[in-house]
Amino acid sequence: MKPPLNNNQILKKQVLRKQVSRNQLLRQLPSVDAVLQHATALVAQWGSHQVTAAIKSEIAKARRTLSDDHYSPTASLNNITDLNAEQANKQVLINTIITTVGSTLANSNEPSLRQMINLTGTVLHTNLGRAILPQRAIEAVARVASTPNNLEYDVETGGRGDRDCHVEPLICELTGAEAATVVNNNAAAVLLVLNTLANNAEVPVSRGELVEIGGSFRIPEVMQRANCRLIEVGATNRTHVKDYQQAINSATALLMKVHTSNFCIEGFTKAVSEVELATLAHQHQLPLVVDLGSGNLIDFTQFGLPPEPTAATSINNGADIITFSGDKLLGGPQCGIIAGRKALLNQIRQNPLKRALRLDKMTLAALEEVLKMYRNPESLCDELPTLRYLTREATDIKAQATKLLPLVAAVLPPQYTVESTPCNSQIGSGALPVASIDSHGLVIKCLQDVDLRRLSDVFRQLPRPVIGRMNDGKFWLDLRCLDCEAVFIEQLDDLAPLLT
Numbered sequence: 001m002k003p004p005l006n007n008n009q010i011l012k013k014q015v016l017r018k019q020v021s022r023n024q025l026l027r028q029l030p031s032v033d034a035v036l037q038h039a040t041a042l043v044a045q046w047g048s049h050q051v052t053a054a055i056k057s058e059i060a061k062a063r064r065t066l067s068d069d070h071y072s073p074t075a076s077l078n079n080i081t082d083l084n085a086e087q088a089n090k091q092v093l094i095n096t097i098i099t100t101v102g103s104t105l106a107n108s109n110e111p112s113l114r115q116m117i118n119l120t121g122t123v124l125h126t127n128l129g130r131a132i133l134p135q136r137a138i139e140a141v142a143r144v145a146s147t148p149n150n151l152e153y154d155v156e157t158g159g160r161g162d163r164d165c166h167v168e169p170l171i172c173e174l175t176g177a178e179a180a181t182v183v184n185n186n187a188a189a190v191l192l193v194l195n196t197l198a199n200n201a202e203v204p205v206s207r208g209e210l211v212e213i214g215g216s217f218r219i220p221e222v223m224q225r226a227n228c229r230l231i232e233v234g235a236t237n238r239t240h241v242k243d244y245q246q247a248i249n250s251a252t253a254l255l256m257k258v259h260t261s262n263f264c265i266e267g268f269t270k271a272v273s274e275v276e277l278a279t280l281a282h283q284h285q286l287p288l289v290v291d292l293g294s295g296n297l298i299d300f301t302q303f304g305l306p307p308e309p310t311a312a313t314s315i316n317n318g319a320d321i322i323t324f325s326g327d328k329l330l331g332g333p334q335c336g337i338i339a340g341r342k343a344l345l346n347q348i349r350q351n352p353l354k355r356a357l358r359l360d361k362m363t364l365a366a367l368e369e370v371l372k373m374y375r376n377p378e379s380l381c382d383e384l385p386t387l388r389y390l391t392r393e394a395t396d397i398k399a400q401a402t403k404l405l406p407l408v409a410a411v412l413p414p415q416y417t418v419e420s421t422p423c424n425s426q427i428g429s430g431a432l433p434v435a436s437i438d439s440h441g442l443v444i445k446c447l448q449d450v451d452l453r454r455l456s457d458v459f460r461q462l463p464r465p466v467i468g469r470m471n472d473g474k475f476w477l478d479l480r481c482l483d484c485e486a487v488f489i490e491q492l493d494d495l496a497p498l499l500t
Helices: 007-028 032-037 041-047 047-067 086-108 135-146 168-175 186-197 219-225 242-249 274-283 313-315 342-350 361-373 377-383 385-390 394-411 448-459 486-500
Strands: 180-182 202-206 229-233 255-258 288-293 321-325 336-340 416-425 439-444 469-471 474-478
Touching: 007 202, 032 047, 032 086, 032 361, 041 047, 041 086, 047 086, 135 361, 168 313, 168 336, 168 361, 180 186, 180 342, 186 219, 186 288, 186 321, 186 342, 202 219, 202 361, 219 229, 229 242, 242 274, 255 416, 255 448, 274 288, 288 313, 313 336, 321 439, 336 342, 361 377, 377 385, 394 416, 394 439, 394 486, 439 448, 448 469, 448 474, 448 486
Parallel strands: 202 229, 202 255, 255 288, 288 321
Antiparallel strands: 180 336, 321 336, 416 439, 439 474, 469 474
């Protein structure tokens, strides 16, 4: 009878057995070509380059796992049950690798920009893409993207054209300006104007208007990049005409007024009006530049919304140049619009930066269609999503909340309670920061904050992520912008499994 093995002998035997098992599995790993022979469907779908690279990666991962001193079979390798059935084991590995590669490629080829459901209560949400384009604009984008077009071609003369011509007449018609041009956003518009008209010169601006815009960029920083010198005038809360007057000298290139669309100072305040500033500027033969920020082409009060300065009003007030965004209150694509006196616009167009900041054909096509819609203000609320969301009646939103409440409550675990409640929406993107719009939504409560935050996470994990807001220890779903109710309802069944 053999003597029993001691602990060291047992350990050595286990290590040896493990090493033999590992070496056998390493020998049975299939080659890339062997897997490719069985991956014709994947190659047809994703192309040989992607599939080959993914297969190499998966085989290398398996080899690293088997070579690890702390090796234990992975999920893929656990499918091998008989180390002596080499051919069968190879086929198991090939099938497992193909399945894994298919899943990997499907995930990596998902669009990075995804459709979302905005229930934050902020209509023009910068992080969620701001304005939703109207159908006419979407069709225009598809049309010019899919065929050759006259972006810079004059059909009548057969010569080179100017891409501004597709939108300039419309901008002038709607603002009363003599000329106009467009760039890729309003910060670019301000940069281009200042670099053209105030290069290496001074620009007085009220301290109360030195705003910070999206992405932590500030007006002084934009001015610095434009190579002009900021001259701060007045105080944070009060600025007078005399402050500008005292700042004007031979180095002054223009006067500038910045619309503080993303904050509001209340109380003991004083600001110089556009009319007063235009009068002062013109007395010194200087242009007045007004940065309207969000910008607006119509009187919002006719739709029951808070008042917001319009582009036409600034032109009528004597502004020589105005700049504003296309993707905020205008409800169009991201762009910056520059409008005003023709002589100044001609200078701006000659700046080499204009080419670097110009719009592409798809943005121009969308902008043109949105501008055309402003010729018929009576139909704007029906056709322009931004105005449709902003003017939606609270009673209509409440009815939607009443319908959805039992459907949402039915799929949530018992620790959650759901109520239909009034709330306030915001316009967003810096427009009318202290104004709110009556709305309605669903508010979800839970005793445990961790459970509430998990619910917020789960809503974001839905096929079409639902983005609400956490506030006051509750999870809010403001329904003002919910125009895909059927999609929202269809996804509710996916919530329960994610919460278990």
